[in-house]
Amino acid sequence: MSEALSAHDTHLRTVESLYSGHHSWLYARLRRKLGNAMDAADLAHDTFTRILASNVGVVEEPRAYLSCIAGGILATWCQRKALERSYLAALEHLPEPEVPSPELRYLVLETLHEIDAMLDTLPPLVKRAFLLSQISGMKYEDIARQIDVSLITVKRYMKQAFLQCLTLVE
CATH class of the missing domain: 1.10.1740 (Rna Polymerase Sigma Factor; Chain: A)
Structure with missing residues (x-):
């Protein structure tokens, strides 16, 4: 001791x-x-x-x-x-009735920070595939072509990213 x-x-x-x-x-x-x-x-x-x-x-x-x-x-x-x-900046483009309250803005920002921190723990290609799918709305086949991997690899990357996202809600 x-x-x-x-x-x-x-x-x-x-x-x-x-x-x-x-x-x-x-x-x-x-x-x-x-x-x-x-x-x-x-x-x-x-x-x-x-x-x-x-x-x-x-x-x-x-x-x-x-x-x-x-x-x-x-x-x-x-x-x-x-x-x-x-x-x-994205909020500035919303019509007045849709602008969230300061409390909701705070909660959204905190959630965005948590997601960003989680994404930083992913390998770069997994993170890129996830963002292309979730932010850009690309189909898995298009992601596979863009990042030059197989479709099954993109599916594996997405599974890895979604499992990591689940750790945020547990």
Whole structure:
């Protein structure tokens, strides 16, 4: 048990050292990239939260390590913002009576984010086949020709994607 406490203490000291020594640098870097102090503060916070939740030990190159973690968080954040912008742009074309309430918009955006995250776990061709079918409305035969695989492979890809979708509703 003392070994577990010692490892935990080492981890906390590492995170504390990273935070005290590099938070302002990371925040400034994110602020330059984003041009927004609030989003930069949120992403810097998320970076240290992720590190705190990990089992990181000694970090030889702290700024490179922080850049890598923050870069992944920033990429996910940018994807999320792009998805939100696309959804809101689509809403602009709806007639007034069909525009969803703010509460429904929030629920739809959260669902879109969950679906997007799920799709990112799929292999690229599976994801592409699924999107061609579900978004573009293509038939399986046409998808097979477009991505240069057999019809049975497209069916297998679709089964894999649908099974992954089921994990969202369970």
